[in-house]
Amino acid sequence: MRGFVLNIKKAKNEDIIVTVLDNNTLSNYWRFFGARHSILQIGNLIDFEVSESKNNFMPNMRSLSHLSFSWIFSNNHLLIWQNFIKLFEAHLKDTIEIDNFYFNLLLEIAKKWDKQNPKRLAVEAYISLLSHEGRLYDNGFCYVCEEVLDKEVGLMRAFLPTHPACIYAHSLDKEEIFKLFNTQSTIHLNDATIEQLYLILLKGL
Ligand SMILES: [Zn+2]
Known part of the structure; x- marks a missing residue:
């Protein structure tokens, strides 16, 4: 799976719930010890695998990697990016079928965010x-x-x-x-x- 992290909520202990926008869905995933993962930050584009949880509560996220952009180390660019991308969760959360326009739009501008x-x-x-x-x-x-x-x-x-x-x-x-x-x-x-x-x-x- 590949998607943008739109939100992160603390769950119990160091576990977190990660809201990700991929090509066609906005989904929540459980990540064990996610608070220790520096990859898991709002705005990051990540690649990951999904495993179903035993109690069917929420799918788990594992095998994480970060698809980074060169501007990620510029605080100014990162802050504007995070403030912008955060708006998408509220906008899309009640949409059942999300077309790939939103993911593609974010991907396209992320590539030129520092240009x-x-x-x-x-x-x-x-x-x-x-x-x-x-x-x-x-x-x-x-x-x-x-x-x-x-x-x-x-x-x-x-x-x-x-x-x-x-x-x-x-x-x-x-x-x-x-x-x-x-x-x-x-x-x-x-x-x-x-x-x-x-x-x-x-x-x-
Ligand atoms: Zn008027």
Whole structure:
């Protein structure tokens, strides 16, 4: 099995429960003495074998190995990665069939996480996720009051556009935001705007 560690919970003694997103599932595994395993950290891509537990309680994880990325030793990159990937558990946990879009999206951006500002990659990945799920809302009307948007917009969670005053939000340029929605690229946005978008993203997918 190969997957990203999305969460880790302490179980009893030094055992832990590891939540992993693989190609098609989000699953929990029991790992004996997992607290001693430095490989088991949120955000890591791991390879492992699964053995069924005797009491059918939860499958066990064994024969672990870490498929590392070169940026893993950069605290800044690692922190942004962990904060981003943590959001996927809450987003996917009630989904029964998960298509491989999510695993592939994470794998693709993990490979280039240190090639540019990782917050840009997170924002672009989020736009492609919203687009994949049919949730990009770009029809020109405020999500709150339903009146026509002006030149400046505010963005709610899920990047839903509003009048800035309708949600007391930071103002962003509507043209720039809709260009982001249409192109799924942040190349036309400055770093200050990326920071704003990243903070909204952290509210949840
Ligand atoms: Zn409004």
